Structures are given as structure tokens and as C-alpha cells.
Amino acid sequence: MAYKVLIVEDEKEKARGIAYLVEKYNPECTPVLLAHDGREGYKKAAKEQPDIILTDIRMPVMDGLEMIRALRGVDFPAEFIVLSGYAEFSYAKKAIELGVRDFITKPVDEEELSKTLSKVCKEITERRATEDSLSKLNDDMRNYALRDFLTGGMDSQYKVGEYLKQMGVLEEYGQYTCMVMEGDEALSDFRIEEGLISQNGMFFYGVKTGNAQMAVVAGSKSMDIEEKKNLVRQFIIKEELDRLHIRIGIGSSYEEYTQLPKAYEEACVALNYRILKGSGTAILFEELYDMENRTDLLTEKETEQLKDRIDRFDQDGFHIAVKGIFNRALSENNLSLPELQKLSLNIVLLGLHNIPTAQLQMNGYFGKNLFTLKSIEKFKTMEQLENWIMNMVSSMNEVMLKDSIPKKKDVIVEAKEYIRQNYNQNITLNDISKQFYINPSYFSQLFKKKSGMTYQKYLTNYRVDRAKKLLAETELRIYEVCKLVGYSDVNHFNQIFERTEGMKPSEYRQKYAQDK
Structure with missing residues (x-):
């Protein structure tokens, strides 16, 4: 790592001599910049942003201490080393108050100069590494809190608000x-x-x-x-x-x-329509709402009824509801065929909300028959339109339930095994649902029914159990255990552990040691 050094000395020959010694014995301290009074030193420091400033005290125009005070006044981050004669030690107290890092006596001894610069450079390196580490930790904590907040973790709302305020x-x-x-x-x-x-x-x-x-x-x-x-x-x-x-x-x-x-939930819903638009597109939730309600033929009550039938995989109930909608629409309105086609498309689109994109993309039938008005222009009768709707929704249900109904006992067993293998990663409900090609809502209900607890509760319990084992059998620090079991925020980990076990991780380790 290179360190930029500024030497402020009013005697130009001495300044050049000190610069020569720096370049000879501390080659990492380059380039060496020169200034010959405090005012010039202030200007050059502001422009060049040196890491270390070596300055004489007694200089014309502005002395060294005045320059240091002025730079400290604008929070200048450099380290200051004062070049001082024996008669000038009366200035030491003032220099210390200004945060001067070290003193070098004049005339300058090359060994003393080299050792002092090496020591200051080492401390700058260590400080920067610490600052980088803290910055990375703060970023990790902020990102974790934001992820947790967006996906429904209300405990992180206050933290996110504080970050946004900062x-x-x-x-x-x-x-x-x-x-x-x-x-x-x-x-x-x-x-x-x-x-x-x-x-x-x-x-x-x-x-x-x-x-x-x-x-x-x-x-x-x-x-x-x-x-x-x-x-x-x-x-x-x-x-x-x-x-x-x-x-x-x-x-x-x-x-x-x-x-x-x-807004995050709505964005995810909008993203489910990406197959409508293809790659390289942006889909707005508001525009989806307009698309799903292009005419006033489908009432809000009917929309909710259809969604309910789809969510419950009620094929017969959905069929009855569709027939009722067409009968009402035809009796109340003088409809054209294009309007009926649009109504049909709107009804089919309701089934998209619960289907993972990967499953849709793997099904060739959808690719050929769904998402364009052209695909239904071939239908000329109400019966054909109804049959098309039922076939599409039936195909959606088959995709949703494929491999999950006959094997739903195995799905939960496999899901638990997946958690055991990936508990130290950021695995969300959506991630694990995609892994087994199951709708998140359906997977959540199935998991709780078969396990007696929610997916999140199971994951938390497993992580805490792993943490207990690490606390009892290793000498890892708490923050290391935290990361190994899938958490990036130590405070959040402590809260979860205490809520689950009734004590902090440190208390658990101490208790375990006493009970051995």
C-alpha cells in the first residue's frame, strides 16, 4: 500500500533533504510533496489529500500548529508528525491537544524518521482494515434488515427506518x-x-x-x-x-x-407476469390491475370468487362460477365476440398468481395456447370459449399439483432435508417452494399441516439447535456461530436464541460449561 506524504518546512534545502530520506528508507511513502509555509501546506493538503503530514512548527505566514488547527477544523483525516527542535518542546502540549501523532527532533535522524514513518504507516493500515471491516459488517446488517423487512419481518421496520433516516x-x-x-x-x-x-x-x-x-x-x-x-x-x-x-x-x-x-409483494406479483411480456421488460402492478379489469364485465365479487376457487383447487366450483359469469354477462350486455374473448382472457389470467414461472416455462401447452388474444380468435362459440378456459385452468391445476399430491408426504421430508443441508444460507419460503415446484401458499399450509409448525419456525429451531451444539462443543465466538447458522446480524441472532431458549448464547455456553 502506498502512502502520500506532505513535508511542510520553510527551509527548502532541509525540506528536500527530508524528502530524499523518506524516499530512500520508506519507498512506500511516495510521492513526497513539499510546501514551505503553513498556508501553502494547508492549500496543498486540501488539494492532494496526503495520508501523512510532516511539519515544522516555526514558519512564516502561518506556523505549523496554526496549519494543523485549520486542517483539524475541517476534519482533515491525515496523521501529523511534528519536526521539533529541543527548544520548541514548550509547544508539545498544544501539539498533543491538536492530535499530533508523533514528534521527530531536529536535525532529523534518518533512522528515527524511518522508524516513525513505518510505525505510522502500519497504524494507518490497521485502522483502514478495521474501518473496512466495520463498514462491511454495517452493510451486511443493513441488507439483512431490509430483506427481512420486505419479506414481512416487522421486527426490522424500526432498523430500516433508522437506516433511511441516516x-x-x-x-x-x-x-x-x-x-x-x-x-x-x-x-x-x-x-x-x-x-x-x-x-x-x-x-x-x-x-x-x-x-x-x-x-x-x-x-x-x-x-x-x-x-x-x-x-x-x-x-x-x-x-x-x-x-x-x-x-x-x-x-x-x-x-x-x-x-x-x-410494494415488494406487488412487485413479485407483477414479476409473475413476465412470461406475458418476455425478457427485457418492466411490468407495473398498476398496469396489471388495468389488464385484469379491461372491461367492467367481471365484478369484484366474481373476481374474488374465482381466485378463491383457484386457490382451493376447486375445479367443479370454478366451472360453475365461470358459467354463472358468462350467463350474467350475456343477459346484461349486448356483447361482441372480441369482448367475450377479452373477458375469457381476464378470467384465465387470474390463475397466474399462484404458479411459479419455472413450472409455466416447462409446460409446452401454455407456451402455445396462453397469453395472447390471437390464441383465442379461433373460438367462435360460447361453448368453445368455456372449454378453452376450463382446459387452461385445469392445466394450471395439474402443474400446481404435479408430484405434490401423490407424494406430498415425501415433499415435506425432502424439504426438511433441504433445510438441514442449507440452513446456513438465506433460504426464504419462496426459494424452497421453487425448489420443489410448489406454490408458496400451498407449501406453507402443507408444511404446517404435516409438521405441526410453520416453515419459518422449523428453520429457526434447527438453526438454534445447531448454534447450541457449536456453543457447547467449540470455542468459536458468538458472531462466528451467528454466521455459521445463517444469520448476519448478531443482535438479531441473540434475540432469536434468547426467545427460543430463554437465555442469551453467552449464558447458554456458561451454563453448559458448569453442567459438564
Whole structure:
């Protein structure tokens, strides 16, 4: 590592002599910059940003202590070393008060100079490493809290609010939303960077939610549908969307950051429609709502009724509801065939909410028959339209239930084994549902029914059990145990452990040691 050094000495020959010694015995301290009074030293320091400043005390225009005081006044981060004659030690107290790192007596001894610089350089390296480590830890904690908050962890709401306040987001922006970006997992060059981006009056904070998926919290002064489309254009260019096969789902806009989990959920729903639009596209939740309600032929009550039948896999009930809708629509309206076709498409689209994209993509029937009005132009009668709807929804149910009904006992056994093998990773309900090609809602209900507890509770209990074993059988530090069992936030880990075991991890280790 190179360290930039500035020497401030009014006697130019002495300054050049000291610079020569620095370059000879401390080659890592280059380049060596020179200034010949305190004012010049202040200006050069502000411009060149040296890591270490060696300065004489008595100089014309502005002395060394005045220069140090001025630089400290603007929080200048350099380390200061004072070049001092024996008669000048009366200045030592003032220099110490200004945070001077060390003193070198004049005339300068080359060995003393070299040792002092080496020691200061080592301390700068150690400090920077500590700062980098703390910065990385803070980023990890912030990203964990944001992930937890977006996916329903209300315990993290306060932390996220504090982070947004620290970054000045809550004061600067009045509208918030969340978008979910997803790429092709098979793409080797797909990369997502976590962190903060602020540009063109907008705020973005991205956090990974999967191997090739990212949730991006966005803030702006205002955010209507058109402005959200611009938001996407600013965040990632169209060529990259196409090249990396990235799809983006965007939730509604809200005035309170506390509504971000809802925006995240809406973005995930919008992303489920990516097969409608193809790769390289952004899908807004508001536009989906308009698409699903293109006419007033489908009432809100009927929509909810259909969704309920689909969620419960009630094929007969769904068929009866569809017939009732067509009978009512025909009796109340003078409908054209195109309008009936649009109504049919709207009904079929309701079945998409619960189907993982991977299952849809693996089913060739859907690729040939779904998602375009052209695919239903061939139907000329009501009976044909009804049959088409029933066939499509029946195929959806088959995909949803494939391998899960006849083997649903094995699915939970396999899911538990998957948890045991991956408990130290960030595995969400959506991740494990995709692993077994099961709708998350259906998987959650099935897991609780077969296990007597929720998926999250089972995962937490297993992680705590592993933590207990590590605490009892190893000398690993608490934060090391925390990371090994899948948590990045030590405080969060401590809270979960105490809530589960009735004591802190440190107390458990102490108790175990006493009981041995």
C-alpha cells in the first residue's frame, strides 16, 4: 500500500533533504510533496489529500500548529508528525491537544524518521482494515434488515427506518416503491451489486433476494406510472435488460416507507407476469390491475370468487362460477365476440398468481395456447370459449399439483432435508417452494399441516439447535456461530436464541460449561 506524504518546512534545502530520506528508507511513502509555509501546506493538503503530514512548527505566514488547527477544523483525516527542535518542546502540549501523532527532533535522524514513518504507516493500515471491516459488517446488517423487512419481518421496520433516516432518504423523498429484478439463473455473467445508488433526483437501494434476483427500494419526490418507467430506464439500460434476460416487476407507489413490504409483494406479483411480456421488460402492478379489469364485465365479487376457487383447487366450483359469469354477462350486455374473448382472457389470467414461472416455462401447452388474444380468435362459440378456459385452468391445476399430491408426504421430508443441508444460507419460503415446484401458499399450509409448525419456525429451531451444539462443543465466538447458522446480524441472532431458549448464547455456553 502506498502512502502520500506532505513535508511542510520553510527551509527548502532541509525540506528536500527530508524528502530524499523518506524516499530512500520508506519507498512506500511516495510521492513526497513539499510546501514551505503553513498556508501553502494547508492549500496543498486540501488539494492532494496526503495520508501523512510532516511539519515544522516555526514558519512564516502561518506556523505549523496554526496549519494543523485549520486542517483539524475541517476534519482533515491525515496523521501529523511534528519536526521539533529541543527548544520548541514548550509547544508539545498544544501539539498533543491538536492530535499530533508523533514528534521527530531536529536535525532529523534518518533512522528515527524511518522508524516513525513505518510505525505510522502500519497504524494507518490497521485502522483502514478495521474501518473496512466495520463498514462491511454495517452493510451486511443493513441488507439483512431490509430483506427481512420486505419479506414481512416487522421486527426490522424500526432498523430500516433508522437506516433511511441516516442516509437522508426520509427527508429528501416523499414517494417510495419497490421493484424486483430477476435474471436467467443459467447466465454465468449475471451479476447484481448491492448498495446505494443516487442519481437524477432518485434514490435506489438494492439487496439480493436470490442467486439471480434483487429487490430494489426506490425513492423520489413524485412517482406516477410514467415516472416509474423512467426510473427503470435510469436504473438499467434496455440493452442490458435484453442481453441478460432481465425482467422487472414494480409495485405501487406509497407515501410511507412502512408500505414498502406491500410494494415488494406487488412487485413479485407483477414479476409473475413476465412470461406475458418476455425478457427485457418492466411490468407495473398498476398496469396489471388495468389488464385484469379491461372491461367492467367481471365484478369484484366474481373476481374474488374465482381466485378463491383457484386457490382451493376447486375445479367443479370454478366451472360453475365461470358459467354463472358468462350467463350474467350475456343477459346484461349486448356483447361482441372480441369482448367475450377479452373477458375469457381476464378470467384465465387470474390463475397466474399462484404458479411459479419455472413450472409455466416447462409446460409446452401454455407456451402455445396462453397469453395472447390471437390464441383465442379461433373460438367462435360460447361453448368453445368455456372449454378453452376450463382446459387452461385445469392445466394450471395439474402443474400446481404435479408430484405434490401423490407424494406430498415425501415433499415435506425432502424439504426438511433441504433445510438441514442449507440452513446456513438465506433460504426464504419462496426459494424452497421453487425448489420443489410448489406454490408458496400451498407449501406453507402443507408444511404446517404435516409438521405441526410453520416453515419459518422449523428453520429457526434447527438453526438454534445447531448454534447450541457449536456453543457447547467449540470455542468459536458468538458472531462466528451467528454466521455459521445463517444469520448476519448478531443482535438479531441473540434475540432469536434468547426467545427460543430463554437465555442469551453467552449464558447458554456458561451454563453448559458448569453442567459438564
